[in-house]
Amino acid sequence: MSSGGLSRFTWQDDAECSKKQYRGIASKFFSSDPKERSEVKNICYSCPVRKDCLKYALEAKELWGVWGGKDESEIRRALSVSHTGREVRRTRFPNCPYCSARPSRLSVIVAPSPEGGRWTTMKLVTCAECEFTWRSRTSANAVDAYHAARERARKKKSKTTKAKKKPSK
Numbered sequence: 502m503s504s505g506g507l508s509r510f511t512w513q514d515d516a517e518c519s520k521k522q523y524r525g526i527a528s529k530f531f532s533s534d535p536k537e538r539s540e541v542k543n544i545c546y547s548c549p550v551r552k553d554c555l556k557y558a559l560e561a562k563e564l565w566g567v568w569g570g571k572d573e574s575e576i577r578r579a580l581s582v583s584h585t586g587r588e589v590r591r592t593r594f595p596n597c598p599y600c601s602a603r604p605s606r607l608s609v610i611v612a613p614s615p616e617g618g619r620w621t622t623m624k625l626v627t628c629a630e631c632e633f634t635w636r637s638r639t640s641a642n643a644v645d646a647y648h649a650a651r652e653r654a655r656k657k658k659s660k661t662t663k664a665k666k667k668p669s670k
Contacts, residue, residue, distance in 0.1 A: 510557065517548035531566040538572055545570035552633060555599055559635040562586055571598055581643035588639045594647040595640060602630035604647040610634075 513519055518530070523544060529537040545551055545567065555569025558576055564586055565573050573584075579598035583589045594604040606629045614623040624641035627634040 510553075512550040512553040512557075515550045516554060517544050517550075530568075538567060541567050542570050542572070552599060556633070556635050559598065559637055559640070569599075579640060580637055581639045588642065590643070590646065595643050597628040597630060597633060598635075599633035600628060600631035602628050604644060605651070606630050607644045607647075609641040609644050 517523070518526075518541070526541065529541045532538055532541075545554070548554065548570075551569045553569075555571060557563070558568030558571070559580060562580065562582070563573075564577060564582070564584060567573075568576065571579070575598060577584065578591070578593075579595045581588060581591060581595060595607075596603060597607060607626055608629065610625045610627060611622050612625055614620050623636055624638050625634050625636050626640045626644055
């Protein structure tokens with residue numbers, strides 16, 4: 502979706518939604534009508550820069566509208582944030598926002614931050630299925646929480662299995 506304030510992103514020039522035939526539908530990307538949202542999501546799925554658009558939305562915390570084929574609820578779920586942008590812990594862990602791979606296929610990478618400043622490192626989340634990677638502390642926290650919960654469950658199951666195998670005297 503091309504707009505004046507976002508024109509510095511060169512990938513937008515190649516976006517399907519920036520083509521002449523779609524110029525009049527920009528408002529549909531922020532519509533509450535499910536039919537209109539479905540229409541623009543379908544445009545996104547044929548877009549050559551869908552990955553760049555979705556990555557931008559996640560990293561810029563675009564909490565409203567359709568970006569890269571995902572609406573705001575899907576983006577918020579991937580970021581583990583509320584509608585106000587505050588981090589929330591959900592009962593379901595996020596899937597990959599690009600290919601919908603399960604949380605077990607997501608991992609967190611801590612990398613040096615190129616911007617420097619207050620934070621010297623940044624957290625990246627990457628998907629083993631599609632290799633989609635995005636920068637998000639809140640997503641990384643949710644993925645870490647998922648893996649920690651799985652490890653606790655594995656240890657508990659291992660303990661229970663060992664207790665059942667011990668012969669009673």
